[in-house]
Amino acid sequence: MYRAPVEEIAFALKHVAGLKAALDAGSFGDLGEDLVDAILGEAGRFATDEVAPLHEVGDKAGARLKDAAVTMPPGWKEAYRHWIEGGWNGLNGPEEFGGQGLPTMLGVATLEMWNSASMAFGLGPTLTMGAVEALDKHASEDLKAAYLEKLVSGEWMGTMNLTEPQAGSDLAALRTRAERAGDGSYRIFGQKIFITYGEHDLTGNIVHLVLARLPDAPAGTRGISLFLVPKYLLDDDGRPGARNDVFCSGLEEKLGIHASPTCTMIYGDGFAKDREPGAVGWLIGEEHRGLACMFTMMNNARLAVGMQGVAVAEAAFQKALAYANDRRQGKASGYSGEGMAPIVHHPDVQRNLLTMKALTQSARAIAYSCAHAIDMASVSEGTAKAHWQDRANLLTPVAKAFATDVGVDVASLGVQVHGGMGFIEETGAARLLRDARIAPIYEGTNGIQAIDLVTRKLPLGNGDHVFDYVGELDAVANAVAALNSDDYGRSAICLEQALDDLQQTTRFLQKLLEDGRSDDALAGATPYLRLFALAAGGAYLARAALAEGDAGRIALCRFFAENLLGETAALKDRVTGGAASLREAAKALVSA
Amino acid sequence: MYRAPVEEIAFALKHVAGLKAALDAGSFGDLGEDLVDAILGEAGRFATDEVAPLHEVGDKAGARLKDAAVTMPPGWKEAYRHWIEGGWNGLNGPEEFGGQGLPTMLGVATLEMWNSASMAFGLGPTLTMGAVEALDKHASEDLKAAYLEKLVSGEWMGTMNLTEPQAGSDLAALRTRAERAGDGSYRIFGQKIFITYGEHDLTGNIVHLVLARLPDAPAGTRGISLFLVPKYLLDDDGRPGARNDVFCSGLEEKLGIHASPTCTMIYGDGFAKDREPGAVGWLIGEEHRGLACMFTMMNNARLAVGMQGVAVAEAAFQKALAYANDRRQGKASGYSGEGMAPIVHHPDVQRNLLTMKALTQSARAIAYSCAHAIDMASVSEGTAKAHWQDRANLLTPVAKAFATDVGVDVASLGVQVHGGMGFIEETGAARLLRDARIAPIYEGTNGIQAIDLVTRKLPLGNGDHVFDYVGELDAVANAVAALNSDDYGRSAICLEQALDDLQQTTRFLQKLLEDGRSDDALAGATPYLRLFALAAGGAYLARAALAEGDAGRIALCRFFAENLLGETAALKDRVTGGAASLREAAKALVSA
CATH class of the missing domain: 2.40.110.20 (Butyryl-CoA Dehydrogenase, subunit A; domain 2)
Structure with a gap:
């Protein structure tokens, strides 16, 4: 059964998504780490004991x-x-009407727990x-x-x-x-x-x-x-x-x-x-003017649905990891104990589990960063407010679509780790996959999110805002490179390559839109969103590794960089070179 | 509802997987195209009308x-x-016991139809x-x-x-x-x-x-x-x-x-x-000695399960394509009719549908080619028999694992194309996803298939057989290059690159095994199998395009090459550069 990963969530909030810096700067008044930890701990208890x-x-x-x-x-x-x-419903609610008026970051973190449960x-x-x-x-x-x-x-x-x-x-x-x-x-x-x-x-x-x-x-x-x-x-x-x-x-x-x-x-x-x-x-x-009003709630609902993706992925990872440590089959060189080895010792199972873990953490980091931007916008003024509002707008479709795709993929890998037991409903792994499958669809399908990202979010700030963001991610890659540490393996190189792919495709799509070739841009929207998210996710895992130099986080950052980031090159090809063949081949799809 | 794609199946059997050449050479006695077509047509009718x-x-x-x-x-x-x-049960059965003794290729083709239905x-x-x-x-x-x-x-x-x-x-x-x-x-x-x-x-x-x-x-x-x-x-x-x-x-x-x-x-x-x-x-x-006997049936059962992957993918594609031609939402530049456009005109929907179509056809080609090898082994003698037996053994784990992964992925994309309706059970799209999810698990999980491919199949023929196979695929890529036709876009270049990736990773894994570094080989098994299948699938779609020069097949070949083959580079990195970080990061997975 799910146990709320309170420490991991607190770490991601504070050290990856920026909550600690904001607290230290007094952005949220007298809210301090102690209260944040207490709230997360209590929410974790409730989610684990009463919701799960x-x-x-x-x-x-x-x-x-x-x-x-x-x-x-x-x-x-x-x-x-x-x-x-x-008092959980009113956590972020306006204080004037009885809410606690706490930052969106806390709301999103507790939302993850309820949805995992x-x-x-x-x-x-x-x-x-x-x-x-x-x-x-x-x-x-x-x-x-x-x-x-x-x-x-x-x-x-x-x-x-x-x-x-x-x-x-x-x-x-x-x-x-x-x-x-x-x-x-x-x-x-x-x-x-x-x-x-x-x-x-x-x-x-x-x-x-x-x-x-x-x-x-x-x-x-x-x-x-x-x-x-x-x-x-x-x-x-x-x-x-x-x-x-x-x-x-x-x-x-x-x-x-x-x-x-x-x-x-x-x-x-x-x-x-x-x-x-x-x-x-x-x-x-x-x-x-109702649609404008509705969009207010839709934007935040999109982030909330993204959290569902993170949440189901976390629950699926926990379940698969527990099973892999319990279930014994065959021999494994890494296992020196008696009898058959727990399957967690088999490299292929490890690949599945690490892919699940790395994707879950990267999606969480993106979603929390989006929440951080919402919070910063609400406490800022003037150009800072506009900057953070743009940031929130930029990240919302990425958080929604990437995290919900991750939810489905991780839940499906979770079924796979369980072998035959994964297909049996009693196990509960299949239930997570069934639940997860709606999240890429509702609150705007992930295709709609990708189109939103390309057509409405890339133009933000005259097309510059997205490069501000990529620049911040680049700084993380540079920090990894500057360490020159063997523990990171090829992480810095992989990250820099992925961020370069992101820059190139971003410029490519902006140019297409300027030239009025919107169909070609739309054809590349979905692979672009995934490229964006992978590059960002890799950078966030690096930021997590850099924060405290923890060996486990460094290893996970490296796993992501060396095993998952390579996909960005293929995605770049798809965005920049895939539209013409798509247009040709699509002719056969249309019924006479 | 599913309609058996009899013409597509016949084409894939004859012109992609080698049935026509075998018939023309008299490999199957007096079995001719007419009878093949008649059997497929009748099976298609039964599957469509009575099984679906x-x-x-x-x-x-x-x-x-x-x-x-x-x-x-x-x-x-x-x-x-x-x-x-x-008489469908006995189609491939031994004539001595009342079966029709027809080639495995026909058995596999009809099996696809029953499973799609x-x-x-x-x-x-x-x-x-x-x-x-x-x-x-x-x-x-x-x-x-x-x-x-x-x-x-x-x-x-x-x-x-x-x-x-x-x-x-x-x-x-x-x-x-x-x-x-x-x-x-x-x-x-x-x-x-x-x-x-x-x-x-x-x-x-x-x-x-x-x-x-x-x-x-x-x-x-x-x-x-x-x-x-x-x-x-x-x-x-x-x-x-x-x-x-x-x-x-x-x-x-x-x-x-x-x-x-x-x-x-x-x-x-x-x-x-x-x-x-x-x-x-x-x-x-x-x-x-029971396990040896059981393996006889397990090998063919693995190909049969691979056919289930193809089958569900085909059914999911048909359903999604029909929905996309029927459902209308929004405007699309490619649609000049009245009112909202059928969603099949939206480029992002086209990408999903073409990905489904291309993956389905590539998986089918691999599975039918495996069946062809089984047939050729059964009608050959001496070194030819050994060659074809090796080929069947090589392709069996690829057909099983890739096709069943495709089954899940395509069924999941099918749900996505349906939007909210895809999550409603009445629609039937979710049912296909639920069915498809077992196929990567039973008859040996796909992880087991990948390990089988790397540890037992790459060594076949002293490690040379796999290169014989890659050489055949290379010949297809060369034929595309020799055409020098704009219609194929960058197909030849993409194919050659993918096949080069396949060669390099194959040698890399063979070397690891020779050096006794089996854990590193096992860590790369799953991405290697997918790389193998994508390269092979791309070549088979090219062979289909070359067979009759059909514009639709050329366009699909090009879509696959320019949009899906780029993944092989990332997979190569994962195989050749991913094991060290996997080993490090996996330490955190094992319970104390």
């Missing part, structure tokens, strides 16, 4: 729908109650915090006063209602309509699908954030508005009262995260029979 | 155990009956054919007379009983015991796990091939004997009579292939209460 046991029962029992009501698996309601009582459990509060953020930034004071405190505490949960059958990646196609009721409120009509935690029995109310179109809305994405639609309308005392006309009409049967209810939501179909049809909602922000 | 509909119901209902009896999903018994009536369906007969082969080569005339005809026809099915809880990859550890009964028969006692199709209701008898130790057996793998243990003992007329003391005590709950019963089998526990305990069995081959 929910995983198997959640997978087996799943969320169940009956008469438009969803029942969560046994024990989940109690655990959630206990979790919010611990049970991704279906960690997912719900992620949506709530997204709703909190959107409301805090864009909603009227009345709405904030009515809803935020309960959402921050976790007594109520929030949802994001974007997807419709014809509108997934392309939100311009959405059709859910909103009508002005004349009293300042609106009536919402339509169907939303794939709504995570759209209905459940964990909380006394559920606050839906819903994208819809007003009758006079322009076509496309500039005609979408965002509404708050509660499951229960609030009575005069602000308590959940009458049932609103929004209901769950179906749950999806999914490959994984069975305990997370994925709902089809029907708005305004007259289910609440004592009133006129129409789900009662309130506008968030301005009319027709 | 079994997939979903098989997955959902699964095989069910009650009172030691296993019930197959609805419709499976009838379909299997129809399938054996069509439903991997759980295709799996059972694979075991039966393995049992047929082991009996045909090693059993006494009496045993052959009693069992082979029914196994060849498929009226009875066969199983392979190797694995025990403590003995998976390491068969030396197995404990099932056999005692001489004094009448020429034996009594078997013990427990076997993960026995595929160990119990079911498809056939009137089940013939288990069981590895066990005699009381006076030497320790290790040289003390293992192979026994035939029927579910029902045969009466004087050769019909199934008394129940033997072998029973299924449990079914595994698995990630995929739910319709394939994975049984725990108990031998000799006294379940058949009317007799003394002990499962009645008969020796196959000589005492203590």
Whole structure:
């Protein structure tokens, strides 16, 4: 079973992603290392002892729908109650509404733990915090006063209602309509699908954030508005009262995260029979400007999904490592004990385990660095703020896509390390793979992330910001080179080569965009994102090794550099030389 | 739903893997292209119309155990009956026992179709054919007379009983015991796990091939004997009579292939209460020489599992391609029609689909080439026979491991192309991923295959055979270069580079083995196998392109060369420069 790697997480936060420097500089007021360690330790205990046991029962029992009501698996309601009582939901929440206002880095680190313990459990509060953020930034004071405190505490949960059958990646196609009721409120009509935690029995109310179109809305994405639609309308005392006309009409049967209810939501179909049809909602922000509001929560949700990738990878690595130390088969030269050797002594198994470990740590470093940038932006002013905001924007798609790909790959390697037992559900290795597989898809597929990186993030700062970042990574490579230590093997050379590949492909793609050859740029987006992430991940592992000179970290840095970084050359070829053949070969894909 | 790609399969057999030349040379007697085409067409019809509909119901209902009896999903018994009536089980079977004695290439091609339609369906007969082969080569005339005809026809099915809880990859550890009964028969006692199709209701008898130790057996793998243990003992007329003391005590709950019963089998526990305990069995081959007999069937089973990888990849590609032509989202510059573009027009989706297509075709070419070598060995004499036998031995681990990795990767990409729908079980994309995940594990994990390739196959022919093979691939690259055609882009250069990488790493590993540095060789085995397969796959796609000069095949060859072959350089680095860092970093993996 998962045990939260509290020390590793604390190390990555402080020494790789920059938390220690920020604390020392007083960026977060009087927050100090002691409190950070205490919070991480307590979260680790809770995740290990109280959340991890929910995983198997959640997978087996799943969320169940009956008469438009969803029942969560046994024990989940109690655990959630206990979790919010611990104040975990409000960790990053605004202090004005009862939150603790702690840095995003801590929120992201604890999020990793909840998701490692049970991704279906960690997912719900992620949506709530997204709703909190959107409301805090864009909603009227009345709405904030009515809803935020309960959402921050976790007594109520929030949802994001974007997807419709014809509108997934392309939100311009959405059709859910909103009508002005004349009293300042609106009536919402339509169907939303794939709504995570759209209905459940964990909380006394559920606050839906819903994208819809007003009758006079322009076509496309500039005609979408965002509404708050509660499951229960609030009575005069602000308590959940009458049932609103929004209901769950179906749950999806999914490959994984069975305990997370994925709902089809029907708005305004007259289910609440004592009133006129129409789900009662309130506008968030301005009319027709809903997408901008939604993007506020989507960006952070993307980082949160990236954390799910890290989280599942960590859980899969722990499980595979424990199995490899326990399971004995055959002989191994490195094992001098009695009988068959634990399979961890076989070099091929070691390669799988080290690949899992190195990818997990590199993905974690990227994601935490993104969180660090978000924190620095929030405490900075002027050009510094803009710099950190750009940094967060640059790293968000990388953190989301790379970490979730790593989640799938590491979980799959974890199955492989278990041999035949990996295919048996009882073992739990396959469950992690099933859970992990959604993360590259939702909150914008990884293809969308790659396109976002290339078309929207490479131009940041007139195209210079990305080179600022690469320069920082280069400094790490230079520091390794300057050590001239045999322990690092060829790490510095491999890193410098990978960063050179990153620079060249970055310039190549920027040039393509300038020249209006966007299709060729799009064709290279996915390999580019992976190249970016590998080069960054290698540099972060080097930074970890340099921080304290620990032999294990140096060895892992070297393993990554000498075994995994070589891929960047192939990825560069794919980006810079692959588009023409792709275009030719793709002709055969299109149906007549 | 899957439609058997009969023309593509026929093309790959004839023009890539060598069937046409063999037919033209009369290697298979009067077998001609017409009959080959007719067989493939009829198999395609059966797979498409009668097997494919079994997939979903098989997955959902699964095989069910009650009172030691296993019930197959609805419709499976009838379909299997129809399938054996069509003569499909005996396609490659020995003519002496009612088989059609057709080449392995045809067997493998039809096997692909059954497995694409439903991997759980295709799996059972694979075991039966393995049992047929082991009996045909090693059993006494009496045993052959009693069992082979029914196994060849498929009226009875066969199983392979190797694995025990403590003995998976390491068969030396197995404990099932056999005692001489004094009448020429034996009594078997013990427990076997993960026995595929160990119990079911498809056939009137089940013939288990069981590895066990005699009381006076030497320790290790040289003390293992192979026994035939029927579910029902045969009466004087050769019909199934008394129940033997072998029973299924449990079914595994698995990630995929739910319709394939994975049984725990108990031998000799006294379940058949009317007799003394002990499962009645008969020796196959000589005492203590059972592993050699089992290897006969394991080699071909490994190729068959490789075909499962190809098969699932093909099914996943078809499904994703159909979805991408149907699903509309956003705008694409290549699409001039009304409204949103089918996603097949988006370059990033095209990259996923082309990667799926190219990997599938390359894996198919390798597997069919392995089958071709098996066929040529069986019709050749003297040095030619030895040559082809070496070739089959060389390619078997590559076909098994690469194709099954491709199966998982392509099925996972297939899920991704479907976006959110891919995670919903109803879509069927996730089912293919779940099924595919076992293939890299069973019949020897892919790590074991890589070790087999490096330690047992590279030394073939005094280390020269592998270079004969690379030389043949080089000739293909040279032919592309000689064309000097723009249509091939940089294909020739990329191919030559990949083959050079293959040569260098091959020599490097051979040298390591000569120097007794086997741990370093083992550390590089898995990346070496992939390098081998990519270089070979690239050459086979080039051979396909050269065969008829088809523009689509040329474009796919070029896509593979310019987008996927670049990985070989990174793999070479991993093999030649990765072991030292692996050894260092692995120290942290071993528990105190």
